[in-house]
Amino acid sequence: MSETAVREVEAGRSVRSLTYGEAVNAALRRCLSELPETLLYGEDVAKPGGVFGVTRGLRRDFGERVFDTPISESAILGSAVGAAMLGRRPIVEIMWVDFSLVAFDQIVNQLANVRYVSRGELAAPVVIRTQQGSAPGACAQHSQSLEAFFLHVPGLRVAMPWTAQDAYDVLVAAVHSDDPVLVIENRTLYTGKQDVMLDGPVQPLGGLRVRREGTDATVVTWGAITARALQAAEALAGRGVSVEVLELPWLNPLPTDEVLASVRRTGRLAVLHEANVTGGFGAEVVARVAGAGVALRRPPLRLGLPDSRVPAAPSLVAGLLPDAERIAAQIEDLTHEN
Amino acid sequence: MSETAVREVEAGRSVRSLTYGEAVNAALRRCLSELPETLLYGEDVAKPGGVFGVTRGLRRDFGERVFDTPISESAILGSAVGAAMLGRRPIVEIMWVDFSLVAFDQIVNQLANVRYVSRGELAAPVVIRTQQGSAPGACAQHSQSLEAFFLHVPGLRVAMPWTAQDAYDVLVAAVHSDDPVLVIENRTLYTGKQDVMLDGPVQPLGGLRVRREGTDATVVTWGAITARALQAAEALAGRGVSVEVLELPWLNPLPTDEVLASVRRTGRLAVLHEANVTGGFGAEVVARVAGAGVALRRPPLRLGLPDSRVPAAPSLVAGLLPDAERIAAQIEDLTHEN
Amino acid sequence: MDTGGMATGGTATGGTDDQVLADLREVWRMRAFEEKVRELRLAGDAVGSIHLGIGQEAIAVGAAGLVRDEDAVFATYRGHNWAMACGVAPAALFGELLGRATGINGGRGGSAHLTAPAHRFFGENSIVGAGAPIAAGAALAGRFDGSGRVALTVFGDGAMNQGAVHEAMNFAAALNLPVVFVCENNSWSELTPIEEMVRDPRLHRRAAAYGMPGERIDGNDPAVVRERLGAAFAVAREGGGPTLVEAMTARLVGHYIGDAEQYRRPGELDEARRREPVVVLGDRLRAAGVGEDVIDGAERAAREEMERAAAEALAAPLADPANVKEHLYV
Amino acid sequence: MDTGGMATGGTATGGTDDQVLADLREVWRMRAFEEKVRELRLAGDAVGSIHLGIGQEAIAVGAAGLVRDEDAVFATYRGHNWAMACGVAPAALFGELLGRATGINGGRGGSAHLTAPAHRFFGENSIVGAGAPIAAGAALAGRFDGSGRVALTVFGDGAMNQGAVHEAMNFAAALNLPVVFVCENNSWSELTPIEEMVRDPRLHRRAAAYGMPGERIDGNDPAVVRERLGAAFAVAREGGGPTLVEAMTARLVGHYIGDAEQYRRPGELDEARRREPVVVLGDRLRAAGVGEDVIDGAERAAREEMERAAAEALAAPLADPANVKEHLYV
Numbered sequence A, B: 001m002s003e004t005a006v007r008e009v010e011a012g013r014s015v016r017s018l019t020y021g022e023a024v025n026a027a028l029r030r031c032l033s034e035l036p037e038t039l040l041y042g043e044d045v046a047k048p049g050g051v052f053g054v055t056r057g058l059r060r061d062f063g064e065r066v067f068d069t070p071i072s073e074s075a076i077l078g079s080a081v082g083a084a085m086l087g088r089r090p091i092v093e094i095m096w097v098d099f100s101l102v103a104f105d106q107i108v109n110q111l112a113n114v115r116y117v118s119r120g121e122l123a124a125p126v127v128i129r130t131q132q133g134s135a136p137g138a139c140a141q142h143s144q145s146l147e148a149f150f151l152h153v154p155g156l157r158v159a160m161p162w163t164a165q166d167a168y169d170v171l172v173a174a175v176h177s178d179d180p181v182l183v184i185e186n187r188t189l190y191t192g193k194q195d196v197m198l199d200g201p202v203q204p205l206g207g208l209r210v211r212r213e214g215t216d217a218t219v220v221t222w223g224a225i226t227a228r229a230l231q232a233a234e235a236l237a238g239r240g241v242s243v244e245v246l247e248l249p250w251l252n253p254l255p256t257d258e259v260l261a262s263v264r265r266t267g268r269l270a271v272l273h274e275a276n277v278t279g280g281f282g283a284e285v286v287a288r289v290a291g292a293g294v295a296l297r298r299p300p301l302r303l304g305l306p307d308s309r310v311p312a313a314p315s316l317v318a319g320l321l322p323d324a325e326r327i328a329a330q331i332e333d334l335t336h337e338n
Numbered sequence C, D: 001m002d003t004g005g006m007a008t009g010g011t012a013t014g015g016t017d018d019q020v021l022a023d024l025r026e027v028w029r030m031r032a033f034e035e036k037v038r039e040l041r042l043a044g045d046a047v048g049s050i051h052l053g054i055g056q057e058a059i060a061v062g063a064a065g066l067v068r069d070e071d072a073v074f075a076t077y078r079g080h081n082w083a084m085a086c087g088v089a090p091a092a093l094f095g096e097l098l099g100r101a102t103g104i105n106g107g108r109g110g111s112a113h114l115t116a117p118a119h120r121f122f123g124e125n126s127i128v129g130a131g132a133p134i135a136a137g138a139a140l141a142g143r144f145d146g147s148g149r150v151a152l153t154v155f156g157d158g159a160m161n162q163g164a165v166h167e168a169m170n171f172a173a174a175l176n177l178p179v180v181f182v183c184e185n186n187s188w189s190e191l192t193p194i195e196e197m198v199r200d201p202r203l204h205r206r207a208a209a210y211g212m213p214g215e216r217i218d219g220n221d222p223a224v225v226r227e228r229l230g231a232a233f234a235v236a237r238e239g240g241g242p243t244l245v246e247a248m249t250a251r252l253v254g255h256y257i258g259d260a261e262q263y264r265r266p267g268e269l270d271e272a273r274r275r276e277p278v279v280v281l282g283d284r285l286r287a288a289g290v291g292e293d294v295i296d297g298a299e300r301a302a303r304e305e306m307e308r309a310a311a312e313a314l315a316a317p318l319a320d321p322a323n324v325k326e327h328l329y330v
């Protein structure tokens, strides 16, 4: 934890300059402190403090409630389901989202069914922290963006915070929730200081962030690629195109009404995600807008990975994932009347 | 295999009265005969002939190429990947699609990457046969429709044949293809005789079936629930509403152009699937239609499981999955101008 | 029962006559319950795949008295016996299988996904092997809640080849969790014999891979089960961690109701019927001089109880779809 | 190397001096390759997570001569040594790590997902344990193509706790497939020690669970590896099915390039360096009277070769995105 100055904001709250990774750490620290039923475990999370250092110091400060596990994702996730049924509040880490697939059963067939099948007699307040996305040099098995899988699992909440503040707030909310929540972080976001307000009230699940207001088009996005949406919007502002950027830290619950309201105003919609386009969650956003009968001035646009595996070489990934310039060009195109 | 009369149709082809299950059996028999590199294995498929009897007689007739395995889906799927890399053409069974989740890694991270990462130096011509869907009394872990997961996996072909004829043709095409293919059957379809033409030429992957022509609305659907779409269309015909029903035996490749052409004609779209609506593949169909700028007279409709786990009691499932009457009512509503 | 040449752990002391009779009564309650279920399924009152544990009751009966209030039991789709061993009322189980509003899960679970936390029954699981890591988690919770909980998880011989079971056993052993792994070895996995699916069918020996004790016992005798599972519970309660117990038994019926059982070896069932719990316990009572009327009374009482419970369930309303969307989220 | 009190199978006969020298040269080629990779990574020419097998080379070197044309090798993300053992050209490997068009996979695989089927190297795998069942499939294919193929799959100590490895071992044993399972036990799984993640750290003993032979060997001596893996290959070729070989070794560097290695025990690395392959082989040559110039020559030649290969790769063009969408489907 960085030892930067702490400013008092209001009673009991403070703003600190933290990286995203440190904000996650602060949220975990808070939850471990205020919720004695929390457990924190996963591969390398305890004594080593996590492969990205995100859980550093928590074993030292919280002892046996924080522990390392074998490389056994089915056991990690399955035991979290069982511990949660019996009153614990496990926070488990799956190091990369890609690895969740060796134990996907425990999420889809087990975790998500607990409350429903027992009619609420049991709950499974498990938080699964993972991280995903493409980063230079990473291989095809360490580069996927898989949120769409989890968003097709009723019973499971899903968040994908982009800022350090949301990383903190979302995780605190997730741990306090009695629903199972998957929080998808992104290792490319872990560094870089941002101001983060700590110790605020626990927020409800859901909500969206208007990262930029605009009138000509709405871009709906989430995760690390939000930065490119904002760069594109900035570039387009210089070309006289006003783009509204909605960033969704929570994807389930999905803030449908807010998205619809924006698209109704701008009349144009683009959805941008790092995941593959076909079957991606962008389709859901488009389908909700279309299904609501929002009148669009141009057909909606979906931007993302163009249905490909992810190659390791950065020059190859650059040929697949749209950069800010390509995003800008496509949105500009969208704003031309046909 | 039923011993019904065999009519000669053209040279080398014959029409037989077969159940869907028997049609699958006939396709497997044909592939095992004409492609010596095929293997057929899975839990209970060989000596017992499959829990649904679909693979009956194949062990007897093809010997060691047809074998039973331990209850080890990761080993079944992983070994299929390896055998395929080394020149075999494995056809493996995952008894219920729900069980694929214990070994989802082998499909997403392994099978789908083989050709791409090796730039075609390796291929993985694996066919995974499975079956899915809700049936009376089945529990939440045996009732899911999960095609959307697989349709978000670039590199993997996906089919969901509805008729016995397509069950035969799709499977023959899948086994002959050098792409990995997931064929999703449905145990509620296995019985009931239909005429099936055998031994025709191997068909290309893809295509769609116009199960009913119509002018007022297009219903895009796949799998067992197609029957309800047709019942609804029939009911609506009596009320003066003309519904076109497009059934998609192949979902990847997706016959986008044909869907667009129909929707352009009718100006109204409903997508119907047994899977959950949010994140379901219906969203992709809607997003493709919207993205293509097809002018719709009414907002598109998505019908399916309303984002729920699946309860066991038939009376409860009936409260979730739309029946023909509810489907008809919703489509009728769609055809009313607002 | 084929113990594969291994010494079978545990000796059938048999307990007192009272205990033997009580065991027989419990076996009969489970048996009568499931025979009634079969009748209801064949009549079409119950629908779907239903897996009976007829012939395997002695394991659940032997375990029942060992499970304390703080403990947790995890079973499979073949779990009616275990739900009853935990004390779930037969009428609530019938109701569940019949899709009634009065079912223990209001019809949401069905035969294969029953759950009754108030009875320490944390449920069946229809994914082979998936319950084992969940049970490890229940034991883990006990480390922090001061309960001293032991988690018992039961699964079949075929489940031993599933990755999740391996991970759960290593996890429990490495973390020294109080888990009792019970493998009900009925020699079949659906329609396939276990001995063709493993090289060494002495499955309890796999415990050594995880550094935990493992033994094979006679799973047709509640007294043996009680003693040997009791030892495993004691180890777990004393901080000794997990144990694997392989209980040899036989499924006297099909894998599911309707299974044609064409895979059976000649004479297999006849032999199994000579060693099944009702016979084992009946013979023991007879040898101790207990009269036939008392022995028959166990069956009669059980059948009467189950007829009443089934009638009660049949009279209840079907599960009401009005609330079917509730309880997905908080 | 801690053999955990177990007798270590295999005796280091050491082979002829020629063989020892050849082994040292191969170890040095791998070592020099990876040290150059580290340099390129730290300079930013290569990017991303790169896992080195420095200190573990003897296992791949010992295995190399056993792998026939028809065989197939499956490795992990820590697989550079194995790719080289299979004969992949260093320039093509450097190219791959540097994202060059000339990389063995044109930049698609990267350090952690290399594949070179023409060299019998069916690739690395970055999902822990996932290569084991795939290797079983390669062996299965050999049963039908008349090749007599043996599949070798290598993974780490930590991977022994992954479900897929369990399933693969049982599958191979039950089907009697010619698979050689090689566990490179470097005592660490990323930043966590294996002895805290299992109750019994003698991992080779898990072979018994599957009814297959298993042994622990000195993985720092190519001669031992050649002999003991050779025996496993012989069993496999003769129809005896799979074997598990646990090769004890040490990773002398971080889990990935950049790992701060704060988890190391005091003195751990010093001790490991005294037993590492370069030392083992160098001492053996010295004892046999081979001169320092010859011994040093192995290193010199290797470094020169790798400098040239790296330069060649660096001079090649970056992978061209023009074709990046190809080869997804037929």
Ligand SMILES: Cc1ncc(C[n+]2csc(CCOP(=O)(O)OP(=O)(O)O)c2C)c(N)n1
Binding pocket: B043, B071, B073, B095, B099, B102, C078, C126, C127, C128, C129, C155, C156, C157, C158, C159, C160, C184, C186, C188, C189, C190, C255
């Ligand atoms: C992961 C998974 N694979 C396959 C199945 C299908 N299946 C249900 S029961 C069963 C056999 C299990 O055999 P065993 O573990 O011996 O238990 P038993 O049924 O004999 O009690 C199989 C293969 C499943 N439910 N889950």
Ligand SMILES: Cc1ncc(C[n+]2csc(CCOP(=O)(O)OP(=O)(O)O)c2C)c(N)n1
Binding pocket: A043, A071, A073, A095, A099, A102, D078, D126, D127, D128, D129, D155, D156, D157, D158, D159, D160, D184, D186, D188, D189, D190, D255
């Ligand atoms: C299924 C899965 N879980 C976790 C990881 C992350 N991970 C990569 S390497 C590693 C440690 C593996 O340890 P070991 O098997 O001993 O091999 P070593 O790295 O020591 O060669 C882990 C946990 C992964 N790649 N895949």
Ligand SMILES: [Mg+2]
Binding pocket: C156, C157, C158, C184, C185, C186, C187, C188, C189, C190
């Ligand atoms: Mg069994």
Ligand SMILES: [Mg+2]
Binding pocket: D156, D157, D158, D184, D185, D186, D187, D188, D189, D190
């Ligand atoms: Mg290791």
